[in-house]
Amino acid sequence: MNKTLPILFAGILLLNACASTAPKPKSGDTFMLPDIPTAAAESSAIPYPDLNTMTQIERLGMQIERLEREMENTNQRLQQLEKQNKTPRHTNRKVPAQRLDDQKLKSTYLANGGTAPSEADSADQNETRLYNQALKYYQRNNYAAAAAVLKGADGGNGSESARRNMYLLLQSQQRMGNCESVIEIGGRFANRFRNSPQAPDALFSIGQCQYKLQQKDIARNTWRKLIQSYPGSAAAKRAAVSIKQR
Template structure:
């Protein structure tokens, strides 16, 4: 009977020691894996405790005390592993919660924001303002080639942006600054065609008139200025157009 118990005890201890690597791997467990590991260890603890109770009547007291002490030590070790896994599970859940809170905050920053442009409330993506400002910075620095490329790229990337009429207008100005008057006229005509209600439309007409003057086409320049006055009589550009018409006489 004592041999039988020792054999059973050895098997129990061997099964218990097979759980030792759990401590080093605990940090790698996902939520559900950690829960399953904890439940498995607790089940083994219960079985080992039941084994002690079942064999209590079949062995002498001395052997039973020695064997029980060994099993109690192993049980204590397994309980320590349960505590470690429980703590790791709590930490994992906290890290997951912090991660999703941070992710939600980051995503909210990437969502389009409501802004007011030329008196209208529009939705604007995060990259729009930066791209527009970068293109305008090129223009102000006198780098008209890069400014033109950047404004052109902006109009293609953000065709529905509230800043696109202005980007198209400044694209025309980059051509004008490079004395490419034909392309300047074409670019400003896009403003008039696609964004006739934009505050940039009167300025686009004024720029077209300037291009015609540079091309020595005074009749076209005068006609453009007259169109500006007729269509946008209250705009500041219309006052400038009147002055230029007077100078043409």
């Protein structure tokens, strides 16, 4: 018992001595444990590179400058092409040999005292040639061939040969029974050559075709017009008989 008390007393003195040597916190200070970094904090703290606004603007500006240069080059190329197209191109084209021969013959003809045919004479000669050829087919009852030769005959320049061709075409179509063509060609012939001896016959043929196409009232009106316009013609007499019978 006597030995235990001194030892206990000595331990108490040792503890007091340690407590006195420890630093005391100042008034107002709090003791905080240090923060332990978490995984989320560490990940957010890692710096990742990203483009800032100025860098993006600089890149866009470079792209715009490149596009402007390309547009300028394209415009210059277009201007060059336009100038090339406007520039007349001189080609050394040779005159066909046939044309040279024709010119030589014409010069020789005029030098020998001949006169060059006019355009009207050339047209009449062509109309006469077509008429003679078509008339041969018509006389052989080959009306289709005659109509093919005279295809497009519309009175031309109003000459006598042009009138003959158009009326022969009308007769060929009538022989073949092409009433629509007869009505069309006959109407144009009667208007263009109204003073010709064949104009009354053309109107009578128109009335016949209109009647065949079941346009009976129109046909009667055509015949009445014929009688009124050419009262003394043989076609007018036939038209009067047709009106009475139909």
